Amino acid sequence: MGKFGPILLIAISASIWGIIAIFVRKLASLGFTPMEIVTIRVVTAVLLLGMIGLLKYPGQMKIQLCDGKYFIGTGIFSIVLFNWCYFTSINQLSLSFAVILLYTAPAFVVILSYLFLKERMDSMKVISVVGTLIGCILIAGINLKETPSMNLIGIITGLGAGFGYALYTIFGKFALVKYRPFTVTFYTFLVASITLLLFTDLFEKGSILLSRDVILYGLGLGLFPTVLAYLFYTKGLEKMESSKASIIATVEPVAATLLSVFLFKEDFGILQFIGTAIILLSVILINLPKTFFKIDNKKRLQF
Numbered sequence: 001m002g003k004f005g006p007i008l009l010i011a012i013s014a015s016i017w018g019i020i021a022i023f024v025r026k027l028a029s030l031g032f033t034p035m036e037i038v039t040i041r042v043v044t045a046v047l048l049l050g051m052i053g054l055l056k057y058p059g060q061m062k063i064q065l066c067d068g069k070y071f072i073g074t075g076i077f078s079i080v081l082f083n084w085c086y087f088t089s090i091n092q093l094s095l096s097f098a099v100i101l102l103y104t105a106p107a108f109v110v111i112l113s114y115l116f117l118k119e120r121m122d123s124m125k126v127i128s129v130v131g132t133l134i135g136c137i138l139i140a141g142i143n144l145k146e147t148p149s150m151n152l153i154g155i156i157t158g159l160g161a162g163f164g165y166a167l168y169t170i171f172g173k174f175a176l177v178k179y180r181p182f183t184v185t186f187y188t189f190l191v192a193s194i195t196l197l198l199f200t201d202l203f204e205k206g207s208i209l210l211s212r213d214v215i216l217y218g219l220g221l222g223l224f225p226t227v228l229a230y231l232f233y234t235k236g237l238e239k240m241e242s243s244k245a246s247i248i249a250t251v252e253p254v255a256a257t258l259l260s261v262f263l264f265k266e267d268f269g270i271l272q273f274i275g276t277a278i279i280l281l282s283v284i285l286i287n288l289p290k291t292f293f294k295i296d297n298k299k300r301l302q303f
Contacts, residue, residue, distance in 0.1 A: 007287055009236030010248040016229040018255025022263070023221035030214060032205070034087040037221070039196040040214075042079065044222025045230075046189040052227075053186055060183045067178060068191075073171030074184065075191025082164030085157040092154025096140040101158030103136040103253065108166035109246035117173055119241050124286055131282030132250040138275025139253050169242045172234055181234035188230070247286045250279050 027037045053061045063071075089098040106129045113119040168188070175184045196202075208214060237245045254276050260266040 006236040006239040006245075007248060009232045010240065010245050011251055011283075013229040013231075013233035013236065014249040014252040015255040016232070017225050017249075017252045018257075019259055020221070020225040021256060021259065023217045023225070026213065026217045027221070030211075030217075031208065034090075035083065035196070035200050036202050036205070038079075038083045039193075039200045039202045040218045041221050041226050042189045042192040042196060043202075044218050045226040046186065046193045048219075048222055048227050049182075049186040049189060053182065057180075057182050060180050061186065063179065063183060063187060067175070070171050070175035070179075071184075071187040071191045074168050074175065074188040076195050078164050078168035078171060079188060079192040080195050081167070082161050085160035085164055089154050089158035089161055092151055093158060098154070098158050098161070099140040099253070100133075100137050101155065102161045102165060103133060103250060104159060104162035105165040106132055106243070106246040106250060108163050109169050110243040112166060112170050113173075113242040116170065117242055119243055124288075125243050125247070128247045128282040128286040131278050131285070132247055135275040135277075135279035135282065136250065136253055138271045138278065139257050141271060166246065169237060169246050172237055173242045176234070176238050181231060181238055184234050185227070185230045189226070244286050248283050251283060254279055 024037055027040065028034075032040065086098065086102055089101060092098075093101075110121065110125050110129055114121045172184055172188075203209070233245070233249065257268065257272055257276065261268045
């Protein structure tokens, strides 16, 4: 795959995640609640992955029952928990503040990777995490008039969304020790689908589910920012430290912001530009070789 292959896969996956608004906005306009949209997303994804698996990777669809804990982690504690917390936070706080709390995920990944995966905690990771968080704050922005609406439940669930978002990277890294990226992705969405179908009333929508627009946008949501994005991310994660992968994935809000500007004609101010630049610089920083910061004869500061 080469040295830059995993970096490219993570960046591509994050960019594809950034286009999710196209599908979510359309499905919301058709009358689906946020959790119903998540259910459409994961069920469509697992159906697509199941067909791909049967046709191309039948050998990768087998797992040992004792390893189900990894996919409960990625499917329930990450996908389901993250989405439930995120939408709860949005209902309790301003959208911008909920987004900022969601992107505490790289900080959680760096800490959890240090504790459970024994990845090294160095100054470059800390600086990059702080940089991506600042960049996300500037991109999302905070309307000070909305701050009185903040409350403890919103803050806790917002941080819970960031924590749940981070758990896919951690549990996924453990699962990748034994299984291929396709297997991890398939069972993640299988577990998430079963869980969400039990707790949502999606099928009560009846004939709406079979309308042309729902099928079209549901397939798009399941294929692009779900199947392809998670397969690319998991493949990149296989060959990269969890903490680095999570930091690179913060190009998602950059892609989402650019999409909103060019497709939805939303404003793009100086703060968004600075935030975008900070995120991209942080991603570059975390991927610079360590020898970049060390040269002989003490000509450059050593980190």
